[in-house]
Amino acid sequence: MELNRFVCKNYRDLDDLLKFSWSSPSNIALVKYWGKNKDQTPKNSSISFTLSSCKTKTSIIFSKIEKKLDVVNFTISYDGKRQNDFRPKIEKYFASIIKYCPYLLYCNLEINTKNTFPHSSGIASSASGMSALSLCIMSLEKEITKEDFSGNFFFLKASFLSRIGSGSACRSVYGGFNIWGKHKDFEQSSDLFSLQLNQSISTEFENFQDTILLVDENQKDVSSSAGHSLMDNHPFSVDRYMIANKNTSALKIILEKGNLFAFCELVEKEAMMLHSLMMTSSPSYVLMKPETLKIIYEIKSFRNMNKVPVCFTLDAGANVHVLYPEKDSKSVLDFINSKLSKYCFQGKFIKDHLGKGPEKI
Numbered sequence: 001m002e003l004n005r006f007v008c009k010n011y012r013d014l015d016d017l018l019k020f021s022w023s024s025p026s027n028i029a030l031v032k033y034w035g036k037n038k039d040q041t042p043k044n045s046s047i048s049f050t051l052s053s054c055k056t057k058t059s060i061i062f063s064k065i066e067k068k069l070d071v072v073n074f075t076i077s078y079d080g081k082r083q084n085d086f087r088p089k090i091e092k093y094f095a096s097i098i099k100y101c102p103y104l105l106y107c108n109l110e111i112n113t114k115n116t117f118p119h120s121s122g123i124a125s126s127a128s129g130m131s132a133l134s135l136c137i138m139s140l141e142k143e144i145t146k147e148d149f150s151g152n153f154f155f156l157k158a159s160f161l162s163r164i165g166s167g168s169a170c171r172s173v174y175g176g177f178n179i180w181g182k183h184k185d186f187e188q189s190s191d192l193f194s195l196q197l198n199q200s201i202s203t204e205f206e207n208f209q210d211t212i213l214l215v216d217e218n219q220k221d222v223s224s225s226a227g228h229s230l231m232d233n234h235p236f237s238v239d240r241y242m243i244a245n246k247n248t249s250a251l252k253i254i255l256e257k258g259n260l261f262a263f264c265e266l267v268e269k270e271a272m273m274l275h276s277l278m279m280t281s282s283p284s285y286v287l288m289k290p291e292t293l294k295i296i297y298e299i300k301s302f303r304n305m306n307k308v309p310v311c312f313t314l315d316a317g318a319n320v321h322v323l324y325p326e327k328d329s330k331s332v333l334d335f336i337n338s339k340l341s342k343y344c345f346q347g348k349f350i351k352d353h354l355g356k357g358p359e360k361i
Helices: 084-097 102-106 125-144 153-165 167-172 224-229 237-257 260-279 290-306 326-343
Strands: 017-031 046-064 073-078 107-115 177-180 194-196 209-213 311-314 320-324 349-353
Touching: 017 125, 017 167, 017 237, 017 260, 017 311, 046 125, 046 167, 046 209, 046 237, 073 084, 084 125, 084 153, 102 107, 102 125, 107 125, 125 153, 125 167, 153 167, 167 177, 209 326, 237 260, 260 311, 290 311, 290 320, 290 326, 320 326, 326 349
Parallel strands: 073 107
Antiparallel strands: 017 046, 046 107, 046 177, 046 349, 177 194, 209 320, 209 349, 311 320
8 A cells, every 4th residue: 555545635724723532552462573664664564462451541632823834833741741751752753744644734732641551661652652642633634634534544544653653553553453564364464554353363362361460660671662673683583574474374373263272372482582582682681570580480380280371471571461361360360369469569460451442532
């Protein structure tokens, strides 16, 4: 699909004041995206799991101005308090999307945002934050444009814009399981946006659970953007991209057949490979904590002993996502409370599950 499709060419003048609000969830990659091109497209395809409770709520007030600006003018607040730390990332995002959303030069933007989970703690706050921001912008575009919004174009462009802000954000625009990155096994898949998996997903994965163990609530030692750049000259990068695409094919079949133990094996290997890539990069990073490894050992032991299909995945940080079917919730939560919570910072964990996607609020 050509980039020109996403350029808004026909739009009317803004009303004096318009406000739009969206709540958008985070997501966790099962097949990991690690390594990107200069245009914010991925080196390999990835499949993700959209969360429900871990989300960002964003409101934007768009106020009309009479004279066209050279750059997008905005203020940003976090939970009502002015937050300038976010400005550089948002400025870069607006500079990159203005060719697709030129109407933003005719208004002032007052952005207010808030997460339901700790910022920069291994839960993808950039994914939920940039997708919520992009959805608010698309609500404005839908209000003032003469473009054709038939079919799924609203969310397609929202995913496209989200990717420009944060690659993983494009996967938060839809609920359920999503694929991002061109892949031969998924028709219409693209490097430019994410798509919700439309093939038959086994009922074994309905309302699948994700309990996030907060091992470390501090900001990560390395940002995701910096981490991706480490793959540019990584000695294992070519092999990694090939393996990731093979695992994408394998996970497609697993999700269709409902093979839970095969799911556990693949997802855990992907998580460990992500961290092994960081440990063997230059410079190298060890983002797991001693508690992370203890949790991994406990999960493997519990699964083997009790034959319960519970597994872990990791983001680029120390926290652990514990994944399991809803029918096993009682036994797994008892296990988390009795064996794993002691490894969490102040015993904290977040109970979440497969979500339905963003909501306009």
